[in-house]
Amino acid sequence: MIKQKIITDIINIFKQLDYRYKEPVIVEIPNNVEHGDYASNVAMLNAKSNKLKPIELAEQLAENLNKKRDYKSVEVAGPGFLNFRLSNPLYHQVLQYIHEQGTNYGASDYGQKKKVLLEFVSANPTGPLNVVSARAAAYGDSLYRIMNFTGFEPFREFYVNDAGNQVDILAESIELRYRELHGERIIEFPPEAYHGEYVRDLAIKLSVSEGAKLFHISDKDRLERMKNFALDEIHLMQVESLRRFDVDFDNWMSEKKLRQEGILEEALSYLAEAKCTYESEDAVWFCSSKYGDVKDRVLIKSDGNPTYLVPDIAYHITKYQRGFDIIIDVLGPDHHAHVLKLKAAIRALNYDVNKLEVIYLQQINIFDQGEKVKMSKRAGKIVTMDDLIKEVGRDAARYFFLDRKPSAHLNFDLELATKQSSENPVYYIQYAYARICSILKKAKKEKISLRNFDTGLLKKLNKNDEFRIIKHLMTYPDILIQAAEHREPHRLATYILELAGMFHKYYSKYKVIEDKYPELSKSRLYLIHAIKQVLASSLHLMGISAPEKM
RNA sequence: GCCCCCGUAGCUCAGUAGGAUAGAGCAACGGUUUCCUAAACCGUGGGUCACACGUUCAAGUCGUGUCGGGGGCGCCA
Numbered sequence: 001m002i003k004q005k006i007i008t009d010i011i012n013i014f015k016q017l018d019y020r021y022k023e024p025v026i027v028e029i030p031n032n033v034e035h036g037d038y039a040s041n042v043a044m045l046n047a048k049s050n051k052l053k054p055i056e057l058a059e060q061l062a063e064n065l066n067k068k069r070d071y072k073s074v075e076v077a078g079p080g081f082l083n084f085r086l087s088n089p090l091y092h093q094v095l096q097y098i099h100e101q102g103t104n105y106g107a108s109d110y111g112q113k114k115k116v117l118l119e120f121v122s123a124n125p126t127g128p129l130n131v132v133s134a135r136a137a138a139y140g141d142s143l144y145r146i147m148n149f150t151g152f153e154p155f156r157e158f159y160v161n162d163a164g165n166q167v168d169i170l171a172e173s174i175e176l177r178y179r180e181l182h183g184e185r186i187i188e189f190p191p192e193a194y195h196g197e198y199v200r201d202l203a204i205k206l207s208v209s210e211g212a213k214l215f216h217i218s219d220k221d222r223l224e225r226m227k228n229f230a231l232d233e234i235h236l237m238q239v240e241s242l243r244r245f246d247v248d249f250d251n252w253m254s255e256k257k258l259r260q261e262g263i264l265e266e267a268l269s270y271l272a273e274a275k276c277t278y279e280s281e282d283a284v285w286f287c288s289s290k291y292g293d294v295k296d297r298v299l300i301k302s303d304g305n306p307t308y309l310v311p312d313i314a315y316h317i318t319k320y321q322r323g324f325d326i327i328i329d330v331l332g333p334d335h336h337a338h339v340l341k342l343k344a345a346i347r348a349l350n351y352d353v354n355k356l357e358v359i360y361l362q363q364i365n366i367f368d369q370g371e372k373v374k375m376s377k378r379a380g381k382i383v384t385m386d387d388l389i390k391e392v393g394r395d396a397a398r399y400f401f402l403d404r405k406p407s408a409h410l411n412f413d414l415e416l417a418t419k420q421s422s423e424n425p426v427y428y429i430q431y432a433y434a435r436i437c438s439i440l441k442k443a444k445k446e447k448i449s450l451r452n453f454d455t456g457l458l459k460k461l462n463k464n465d466e467f468r469i470i471k472h473l474m475t476y477p478d479i480l481i482q483a484a485e486h487r488e489p490h491r492l493a494t495y496i497l498e499l500a501g502m503f504h505k506y507y508s509k510y511k512v513i514e515d516k517y518p519e520l521s522k523s524r525l526y527l528i529h530a531i532k533q534v535l536a537s538s539l540h541l542m543g544i545s546a547p548e549k550m
Numbered sequence: 551g552c553c554c555c556c557g558u559a560g561c562u563c564a565g566u567a568g569g570a571u572a573g574a575g576c577a578a579c580g581g582u583u584u585c586c587u588a589a590a591c592c593g594u595g596g597g598u599c600a601c602a603c604g605u606u607c608a609a610g611u612c613g614u615g616u617c618g619g620g621g622g623c624g625c626c627a
């Protein structure tokens with residue numbers, strides 16, 4: 001709010017002086033406190049177009065800004081920066097504002113109600129969710145919450161690949177284990193089959209309910225039966241894992257259903273209409289190289305089956321047809337080759353390719369006691385999402401996944417995540433929250449209430465440490481907008497760690513409740529209450545709990 | 551060969567939409583508790599922002615190239 005006010009003030013003076021200016025006008029908090037509370041480079045950026053030297057323009061602006069009483073001072077510095085120092089009452093107003101807004105503080109209409117489709121996790125329903133899915137879940141869900149809070153209208157979707165080759169292999173894997181259970185000796189378990197323990201568990205479950213009955217129906221029917229059974233079971237497993245992680249979806253889009261609706265044929269006919277397909281070597285090809293791909297791709301294999309590209313194109317057509325303004329795909333790092341083909345199709349069909357944003361989450365290495373944990377999907381040796389949550393807890397898992405920007409590789413240190421000390425940022429932050437709660441509890445016991453708080457007392461807050469905290473609190477809405485705009489929830493993690501640090505320092509330096517100074521105590525309670533609010537808000541947006549005591 | 555990501559303190563990483571003297575945590579060393587939770591705080595040291603060139607009043611940030619690390623490139627999904 002303060003930042004916006006400064007921007008508005010600057011623009012008004014430009015208009016008043018009849019000078020030109022470029023949008024956006026940039027105001028930021030300088031990292032050097034000697035450069036004031038806020039600084040702007042407008043004079044440097046707009047000097048040329050007004051045929052002035054940067055310093056001259058800056059001085060004229062400063063002169064007019066200084067006529068306002070809100071600023072303690074506006075100075076020209078360096079090559080033409082404007083340095084703003086806020087008056088104390090302005091700080092105190094911010095604090096009041098935070099209290100008035102309550103849990104809504106930080107919310108904005110920045111997103112202008114744009115409809116956003118957020119597709120994430122979308123793991124194959126052929127096994128338990130792994131740590132990569134866990135990262136995607138933490139990332140996608142947090143981004144959803146942040147976008148929701150900043151005025152977008154996001155929609156969470158999980159695409160279930162419950163059709164196609166992989167699923168057939170799953171059915172065959174179950175079949176083999178099922179036979180094994182009924183006494184047949186399986187000499188060789190094929191390498192492409194699913195080897196995980198859960199496959200055997202599913203076969204056992206099926207055996208318990210059906211016995212040997214399934215041998216009496218046709219092979220085709222039996223496989224179909226096993227497929228559907230396994231898909232349902234694994235889907236439920238995944239939903240449960242996600243729920244334990246406090247991640248939910250608005251829609252689970254089934255590939256099978258899309259296929260049943262004939263949407264694959266539709267997609268193919270659209271591509272044919274756009275004259276983008278041709279036949280060669282018994283296959284149907286898509287001339288994707290005309291639309292930015294490195295080479296053409298097969299749509300229908302020579303055996304008559306569609307490649308995975310077709311349902312994917314079809315699925316994305318539905319994304320466009322459903323009228324989203326922004327379409328975000330959160331993918332693993334191994335998909336960028338795939339995205340070239342997909343984008344080619346979108347161009348060929350004349351949809352706006354700029355609406356589609358692909359976020360690549362980079363890979364994860366799990367470290368245990370300093371050793372990298374080796375994972376092999378084929379051998380079924382993976383660290384599952386459930387394992388991880390069991391090991392380190394939901395809060396730590398979510399924090400560590402959000403702490404890194406999506407494009408960075410992530411090293412997950414199991415030891416660190418479970419440590420209960422200052423080395424572990426999750427505890428550091430939660431402890432700050434718990435400490436505040438504890439102080440507020442004490443205040444309640446001593447019958448100090450913030451109800452009917454006289455804001456005139458806020459002038460008691462005059463320490464630099466206090467102003468610094470308020471300054472940090474007032475950037476919260478900006479941080480959220482940036483996190484939403486850049487699709488980078490980790491900015492929030494960085495922010496909150498800093499806020500927690502500020503509080504811990506403040507706590508050890510000053511006493512909040514001092515019996516001798518009731519007015520000061522009240523003012524400080526008012527301050528830490530605002531910190532508590534922002535901590536609670538940002539923890540919630542990251543999907544991390546805020547414990548009242550630890 | 552082609553494509554994607556990364557390269558900032560001993561380690562793990564931030565660094566806002568290009569701004570002024572590059573930050574935090576951990577590790578190391580030294581200190582702090584009759585007091586609202588020591589899961590905390592204070593102090594000290596530590597850097598050619600991989601390298602080169604370019605764009606600009608201004609580059610860790612943008613562009614091109616080089617080097618180094620990781621991942622991906624089937625009529626598999």
